[in-house]
Amino acid sequence: MTYQLTAPLLDACVLGVVEKEDVYGYTLTQRMMEVVDISESTLYPVLRRLQKFGLLQVYDKPYQGRNRRYYRITDEGRKQLAFFRDEWTAYKEKIDYLVGGWING
Amino acid sequence: MDKQAFMSELEYRLRRLPEDDKRDALDYYYEYIDDMNLAPGEDVCMRIGTPKEVAFEIIAQTTQRVMDDENYDRRSAKSVGSVLKLVLLGIFAAPIALPLVIVMVVLFVALLIVLGSVVFAFGVTAVTCIVVGVAVAVLSLLAVGLGSKFIVLGAGLVCTGVGVLFMLFTGLIAKVFAAVISGVVRRGASKRVRNMNSTGI
Known part of the structure; x- marks a missing residue:
């Protein structure tokens, strides 16, 4: 991947995925790895950070005699995600404008 | 594992x-x-x-x-x-990377100090020779007898000449050392840029 995923973009991506449904670490990582170039250890610090900021919440669910920690988006998280979406759309349009060469036309 | x-x-x-x-x-x-x-x-x-x-x-x-x-x-x-x-x-x-960087920086500072000391030592030798040479040449006027005057004057001039040669040599090694140091810095910098490029996500 030529363009890098910076921390806020990663936060936005994770929030976007978790908003759709609650996930646990492994599936979240696998799902994101199908789309973007991250490693298996990239997401733990992101999840921890979002949790500390109160954007995600965790709860445990038993699975085959052990625990699985699920992440769920909070109201605060939804607000932040809405903000990230607006920011992303604005940013994308600006970059398209430059990369597309429309600034000259 | x-x-x-x-x-x-x-x-x-x-x-x-x-x-x-x-x-x-x-x-x-x-x-x-x-x-x-x-x-x-x-x-x-x-x-x-x-x-x-x-x-x-x-x-x-x-x-x-x-x-x-x-x-x-x-x-x-x-x-x-x-x-x-x-x-x-x-x-x-x-x-490993960061401790290694610290070691490299320390080694680099040590290199600077060593090379700087060498240049300084040569420079001091040169200045001393020139000062002493000139002093002896001037003081040769005080020597008793024309023959002695010329001998002392000659010795003073030789000493001054050696000093000038030292001065030229000091300039030369200073230039060489500067080239070595800038080479090390340039190589270090390009390596760091390469490392930064390869660690992107």
Whole structure:
């Protein structure tokens, strides 16, 4: 991947995925790895950070005699995600404008 | 490395984190490795990296987080000491690179000092020779008898000449040393840029 995923973009991506449904670490990582170039250890610090900021919440669910920690988006998280979406759309349009060469036309 | 070995090394590497952060990370990876459904004998590190790398990532982010807390959330200002501790922890837990950088910087400073001392020593020798030579040449007027006057004058001039030669030589080695140092700096800088390019996500 030529363009890098910076921390806020990663936060936005994770929030976007978790908003759709609650996930646990492994599936979240696998799902994101199908789309973007991250490693298996990239997401733990992101999840921890979002949790500390109160954007995600965790709860445990038993699975085959052990625990699985699920992440769920909070109201605060939804607000932040809405903000990230607006920011992303604005940013994308600006970059398209430059990369597309429309600034000259 | 199997799961057991991976987990115990990870725990060891995270030992200086606050208990709560450490527990959370260990639980996460314990569960994660279970979810990977590894074949018996399959190496955990092949997929998620070595415990060292994983620990470094966690510690680096924790440090970052503490700093962010300070920037965005002044009311819960944490002590500078705890940030400093985490930064140092990050440095010393870093995979070889950072300690190596420190060693390189120290070696570089040592090189500067040594080369600087050599140039300084030659320079002092040159100036001394010139000063003494000129002084002797002038004082030759005080020598008794014309023959002695010329001998002392000659000695003074020879001494001055040697001093001038030393001066030229000092200039030459200073130039060579400067070239060596700028070569080292340039190579170091290009290596750092290369490293930075290869560590992007």
